[in-house]
Structures are given as C-alpha cells and as structure tokens.
Amino acid sequence: MATIVFPEHPSPVADAEALRKACQGWGTDEKAIISILGRRNAIQRKLIRQAYEDLYQEDLVKRLESELSGDFEKAVYRWVLDPEDRDAVLLHVAIKKTPVVDYRVIVEISSIQSPEELLAIKRAYQIRYKHSLEEDLAKHTTGDLRQFLVGLVSIYRYKGDEIDSRLANSEADILLNAIKEKAFNHEEIIRIITTRSKPQILATLNHYKDDHGSSITKHLRDEPSSDYVSAVRIAIRCISDHHKYYEKVIRQALNRPGTDEDSLTRVIVTRAEKDLKEIKELYHKRNSVALEHAVAKETSGHYEAFLLTLLGKQD
Amino acid sequence: MATIVFPEHPSPVADAEALRKACQGWGTDEKAIISILGRRNAIQRKLIRQAYEDLYQEDLVKRLESELSGDFEKAVYRWVLDPEDRDAVLLHVAIKKTPVVDYRVIVEISSIQSPEELLAIKRAYQIRYKHSLEEDLAKHTTGDLRQFLVGLVSIYRYKGDEIDSRLANSEADILLNAIKEKAFNHEEIIRIITTRSKPQILATLNHYKDDHGSSITKHLRDEPSSDYVSAVRIAIRCISDHHKYYEKVIRQALNRPGTDEDSLTRVIVTRAEKDLKEIKELYHKRNSVALEHAVAKETSGHYEAFLLTLLGKQD
Known part of the structure; x- marks a missing residue:
C-alpha cells in the first residue's frame, strides 16, 4: 500500500498558482512546495505540470530544478516526473556511472517492475534519450554482466501464474550444477533468471532450497564475488521478495x-x-x-x- | 504495396454464411472459400471469424482446418489468422523444429517487423502458448546462436531516424576487427546487430563497405559456415533490404x-x-x-x- 496522503480532487490550476507563488520573489517557499507536491499522486502531479505549462509557458520541472538544491532538489525532481519517466532517468544515470554501471539500480528496476511497466519505461527512455535502453546499456557493459543485464531489461516476461513443477525441478538441478562447476557465467543461469516468468522462477528457487538445503543466494554468497555474481544475487532477491x-x-x-x-x-x-x-x-x-x-x-x-x-x- | 484485392464494405455475416455453406454437405467448395477469404483484408477476416462464431458457435479456423488439407489448408490457416497471431504460430513452429530451430524464420520475423509489430507478436505468443517467446527460444538454443536470436526477438528497438555518423564509423571498425580476428562469436557483432536502430545499422554497414571495399555479408560468406554466422548474415540482409x-x-x-x-x-x-x-x-x-x-x-x-x-x- 501507498504511504502518501492526498486529497481526492485538488484543483490543478490552484496548485500550479500556489507553486508559482512559492517560486517567485525573494527566496523559495519550500514548505509550500512540499505540502502541495508531497501530497499529490502521479496523475494529479501530471495535471499540475500541464496546468503550470498552460498558465506560465514554463516547464515546472525546470523551474523547480533552478529553485531548489542538493538532495532536496534531486528528490523533488524524481518525484514530480511520471513514474515511467523517473525510472528512465534513474536507468540513464545508472548506465552513465563510471567505471562500472550501477547494476544494482538496473537489476532492481528491471526485475521488480511488471512487464507493462518496463515497456512504458523503455518508451519513456527512447523519447528522452533518442536511443533504446538496451543499446545504451549494452554499449556500457561487457561480458557476462552485459549478457545478464541486457537480458533482464529486454525480456517481455510472461505474466501468467501457471507453474510447471517438473520444469522447476529440472531447472533447479541445472542451477545447482552450474554453481557446483563454478561456472557462474554459465549461460543457463542467465537464461533461467532472465527469461522465465516470476512465478516459475520462484518455484525453481523453492525446489532448489528443498533439494539442496540452502538457498541459491547463500551458495552464491560463498563464492568469490564479481559484479556479475552480485547482479545475479540482487535479481534473485528482487524477484523473490522485493x-x-x-x-x-x-x-x-x-x-x-x-x-x-x-x-x-x-x-x-x-x-x-x-x-x-x-x-x-x-x-x-x-x-x-x-x-x-x-x-x-x-x-x-x-x-x-x-x-x-x-x-x-x-x- | 499490397497485392490482394478486396471490396470496401463486404458483409461479414453474408461472408460467414457463404463460408458455412461452402463447408457443409458433400465435399467442400474450395473455390468459394478462396474467392471470399482470398479477397478480404485482415480486419475483414477478423469480422468474418467473429460473425461465424456468433452465428454457428463454431470456430471458423478449426472448421477450415478439418475441411481442407495439405499445402492449401496450411496456407488458408496461416492467412485467416490475425497477422500477429500468424507470426506467433510461425515462430512457435520454427522453435519446435529439430534438431536445430528454424533460425531463418526467427531472424526474418524479428528483424523485419517493426518494434510495435514485434511486441504484438510477443503478446499473441503468450496468449496462445502460456510462455514468453523469449523463454521458449532460449530453451531450444545454446551458445552464440541463442545469444543472437534471443537478442533479436527481445529488443525493443529505437524507431527514430537519427543517425550518429561517428558512431557508425567506429562500429564499422569494430565489426571489421571482429571478422578479421575470426571472432564471429564476438559479442560486439551480437551487440551491434541486436541493439542498434535500423537506420544506425544501415549507416554502419555503409561505412563498412566504403572503408573496406566489400560488404560485411560478403566477408561473412567467405568463412566456414555455422548456424550462428548464417543467422547473422540473414539478419543483415533483412535489415538492409527486406x-x-x-x-x-x-x-x-x-x-x-x-x-x-x-x-x-x-x-x-x-x-x-x-x-x-x-x-x-x-x-x-x-x-x-x-x-x-x-x-x-x-x-x-x-x-x-x-x-x-x-x-x-x-x-
């Protein structure tokens, strides 16, 4: 459930006017900004942005960026965007991180969001950056980490609840063998985690635990770490219980x-x-x-x- | 441009009735089936299927399957489906082919259809087979061929027309080096062909030809063949001029x-x-x-x- 509290039918025009007032003159009225934007849901914020643009021929997001600063600015900027646009921004920042992409954020968004949400994020990314998310990510990664991350963001996962228990059993064994052979870059790990439906992966992880006494994330933790192994562990944790x-x-x-x-x-x-x-x-x-x-x-x-x-x- | 000829506003109910008549009694009136279905576009065929279902509580596609046979049956069956559903069927048949998936069909559909068409195909595939296209394809392939084909069907390609000429130049060199080093499984070939936008790939291929005197498909043809190399060549041909x-x-x-x-x-x-x-x-x-x-x-x-x-x- 959500934590934010918001009124049912606030007036977007009144909100836009109040925000304009908070941004004008000497100093900025941050309290007003917080008490309006912090209490509006995504649709309401979108309407405020539109009303603001119509009233003042100015982009509210840009105005807020120029008025605010530091962590507060960053938080407001993230919050005021449409959710899919915000995730596109977070992914772009994560991809541009040097020397290694911030794979945590990439795994988190691609493993937790639903297939339709991920699709909306990819569309937002293309509109904003004139590239596909996949091509930018592939360009900034190599090897196993690339194959795993690009697989995660590319997949249009099946949303159904059906579970194939025999398949889960056999794929649990495939995972165990891949780990036993210390073949963490084993393409079968990548295949199973990046392409199977979430309920199917959960069934496989349960079989794994039942048959081998320990969870796969524990087994992976005992091993010499690498960005790739770490990314696999995060994905499994996000899919298991976000x-x-x-x-x-x-x-x-x-x-x-x-x-x-x-x-x-x-x-x-x-x-x-x-x-x-x-x-x-x-x-x-x-x-x-x-x-x-x-x-x-x-x-x-x-x-x-x-x-x-x-x-x-x-x- | 299309080749089929169709009337502007045929009556779906009259068409359904005529098809029912063609299927009833002694023998089947194949000529009637051809002259109706062969002259209706996708939307008209959909309306006929619906009208037929409403009138006779029977699935027209199944009825036609049972009435017809051989190559004719197969052609009518393919034709009468919605385009995205038809491609889902073609992909499923291609994936199930043994001992090797029919990668030609997989490359062809995934490289030629637009991003939105490919998405519609993936949705149709999931409805029909209760799996994602990606997971079935990944399950039936291995190694480089898997990585290439799964990449091709997964990508939500950027649709814009922008070309980055410097990037095209540098990626043409990357392709040439991958081929010179006989590293056909070079992950950079897979990255470029599976993730870049089509106009960008075309620009890269043109740079390649300009700088190295010969097309990349020619260079690839001179090499010992494998399913993977062959799939890359088909993808390049489909993207270049389908x-x-x-x-x-x-x-x-x-x-x-x-x-x-x-x-x-x-x-x-x-x-x-x-x-x-x-x-x-x-x-x-x-x-x-x-x-x-x-x-x-x-x-x-x-x-x-x-x-x-x-x-x-x-x-």
Whole structure:
C-alpha cells in the first residue's frame, strides 16, 4: 500500500498558482512546495505540470530544478516526473556511472517492475534519450554482466501464474550444477533468471532450497564475488521478495556513515505510491525503530520534511 | 504495396454464411472459400471469424482446418489468422523444429517487423502458448546462436531516424576487427546487430563497405559456415533490404526440386497485405518471368488458385 496522503480532487490550476507563488520573489517557499507536491499522486502531479505549462509557458520541472538544491532538489525532481519517466532517468544515470554501471539500480528496476511497466519505461527512455535502453546499456557493459543485464531489461516476461513443477525441478538441478562447476557465467543461469516468468522462477528457487538445503543466494554468497555474481544475487532477491529487498536497501542507506541519500531517495520516491507501507512495516520489525524516526535522525531540513511527507506524515 | 484485392464494405455475416455453406454437405467448395477469404483484408477476416462464431458457435479456423488439407489448408490457416497471431504460430513452429530451430524464420520475423509489430507478436505468443517467446527460444538454443536470436526477438528497438555518423564509423571498425580476428562469436557483432536502430545499422554497414571495399555479408560468406554466422548474415540482409531478401526466399523456394511450399506460403501470406507488389516486381526483374507464372508452374490445384488470388489475380 501507498504511504502518501492526498486529497481526492485538488484543483490543478490552484496548485500550479500556489507553486508559482512559492517560486517567485525573494527566496523559495519550500514548505509550500512540499505540502502541495508531497501530497499529490502521479496523475494529479501530471495535471499540475500541464496546468503550470498552460498558465506560465514554463516547464515546472525546470523551474523547480533552478529553485531548489542538493538532495532536496534531486528528490523533488524524481518525484514530480511520471513514474515511467523517473525510472528512465534513474536507468540513464545508472548506465552513465563510471567505471562500472550501477547494476544494482538496473537489476532492481528491471526485475521488480511488471512487464507493462518496463515497456512504458523503455518508451519513456527512447523519447528522452533518442536511443533504446538496451543499446545504451549494452554499449556500457561487457561480458557476462552485459549478457545478464541486457537480458533482464529486454525480456517481455510472461505474466501468467501457471507453474510447471517438473520444469522447476529440472531447472533447479541445472542451477545447482552450474554453481557446483563454478561456472557462474554459465549461460543457463542467465537464461533461467532472465527469461522465465516470476512465478516459475520462484518455484525453481523453492525446489532448489528443498533439494539442496540452502538457498541459491547463500551458495552464491560463498563464492568469490564479481559484479556479475552480485547482479545475479540482487535479481534473485528482487524477484523473490522485493519488499525485503527494499527494506535492506533503506537500512544500509541509513546505516552508512554519511547516509546514502541517493538510495534512500530512490526507494522512498519510487515506492511511496505503491508499497512503501509494507516496506515501512518490515523496517520497523527488523530494526525495532519506526522508519520515520530513522529517516528524521539521518536527514535534515527540507529534504527530511519532504521524505517524511512521502512517508505519510500529516501536518 | 499490397497485392490482394478486396471490396470496401463486404458483409461479414453474408461472408460467414457463404463460408458455412461452402463447408457443409458433400465435399467442400474450395473455390468459394478462396474467392471470399482470398479477397478480404485482415480486419475483414477478423469480422468474418467473429460473425461465424456468433452465428454457428463454431470456430471458423478449426472448421477450415478439418475441411481442407495439405499445402492449401496450411496456407488458408496461416492467412485467416490475425497477422500477429500468424507470426506467433510461425515462430512457435520454427522453435519446435529439430534438431536445430528454424533460425531463418526467427531472424526474418524479428528483424523485419517493426518494434510495435514485434511486441504484438510477443503478446499473441503468450496468449496462445502460456510462455514468453523469449523463454521458449532460449530453451531450444545454446551458445552464440541463442545469444543472437534471443537478442533479436527481445529488443525493443529505437524507431527514430537519427543517425550518429561517428558512431557508425567506429562500429564499422569494430565489426571489421571482429571478422578479421575470426571472432564471429564476438559479442560486439551480437551487440551491434541486436541493439542498434535500423537506420544506425544501415549507416554502419555503409561505412563498412566504403572503408573496406566489400560488404560485411560478403566477408561473412567467405568463412566456414555455422548456424550462428548464417543467422547473422540473414539478419543483415533483412535489415538492409527486406524486399530483396524475400525475393530470394521465393526464388529459392520455387527453384528447389519439389518446391519449398512452406517458404513460398510464408512469404506470400505474410506480405500480401503489405509489400508483395514490390517483391513481385523485384522477382520479375531478377528472373525475367512474372511471379504469377512461376507460381502457376510450380504449384497446382486449390493451393495454386489461392496463392494466385493473394498475388492479386482477378477472376
């Protein structure tokens, strides 16, 4: 479930006018920006952007970028975009990262979003960057990591719930053999994780655990690490239980000395309208402290206020 | 341009009734079936199928399958389906072929259809077979051939016309080096052909020819052949000039002792509503004989009559 709180029928024109006012004159009224944008869902934000453009012949996103700064600006910028456009931006930033692409974000988005969402992201990426997501990613990677990541973003996965139990059994054995032979670049691992439907992969992972006493991610963790092996593990975790995965991303982001604001922002902004409530509950259970308190402790200022608003804080 | 001739507003109900009559009683009236279905476009055929189902609670496609036989049945079956559903069937048959998948058909469909058409085919495939096209194809292939074919069917290619000439230049060099090093399985060949936009690939191929005096397909032909190298060559030919490619498929199908009816049917049925006119003209130029005459010479009976109708023959 979502955490954000929003009114049913706010006026896009009134919102656009209030945002314009918040951006004009001496200084910027960040509080007003937070209390409007932090409490509007994706459709409402889209209508505000359109109303703003119609009223002032100016791009609201660009205006906000020029008014705000730092982590707060980044968070607002991510939030104000359409969800598929935001993911396209996140993927582009991840691909451009040097010396190695930020494969975590690439695996996360491509493994967690539904096939139709991933398709919408690819369309948004093409409109924005005049390239396909696949060609940019392939250009900036090599070897097994390329084959795995390009496979993940390319696949139009089957959405059905059917499970073929015999197939799951035989593919669990294929995975085990690939790991036993230390053939982590084994093309069969790539094939199974990048092409099978999610319910089918889950069935295979369960067979694996039942037959071999330990999960495949544990087996992979015992091995010398590489970006490729790490990417495979993240994909398996995202497909198995993405709430648990996100809880860990947030936990590590908050626990890191100096805080990893990029990851914190990414999870809160991308999940606030989807399932941040479940992630929050998991966080509370796992850490014996409410996520809001942990966020308040590790962040400050407008950035803190904005994240807390997305987490559902009322005035 | 299309070759089939069809009336503007035929009555789907009258067509369905006439088809029912053609299928009832002693024997089947194949001529009636040809003169109706062979002169209706995809939308009209869809409406006929719906009207037939409504009137008789029977699936027209299944009825036709049981009434007809041989190459004629196969051609009518292919023709009566929606285009994306037909391509899904063709791909499924190609994947199930043993001992090696029929990679020609897989390369042809995935390289020639537009990104949106390919997406519609993948959707139709999932509805029909409860699997993704990608997972079935990956399961039935291995090694370089798998990587290349799965890449081709997976990619959601960029549709824009922009060309980056410097990139084309540098990627032409990459291709040449891969071929010089006899590294045909070079992942860079797979990357460039499976992920770049078609205009960009064409620009790269032109640079290749300009700089190295010969086309890449010629260079590839001089080498020891494998299914993978052959698949790469077909993809390049399909992307470069698919009319020329289809002309050659038809020519070889007709020239083969005994005729390759499967290929002949496939090209005529899949292109009759699109660009069979251009392919016909190329054929005439290349072989100094009209395609209709060549088809009439190598085929017979209802199958011949049906193909000639799709080629635009009037009564």
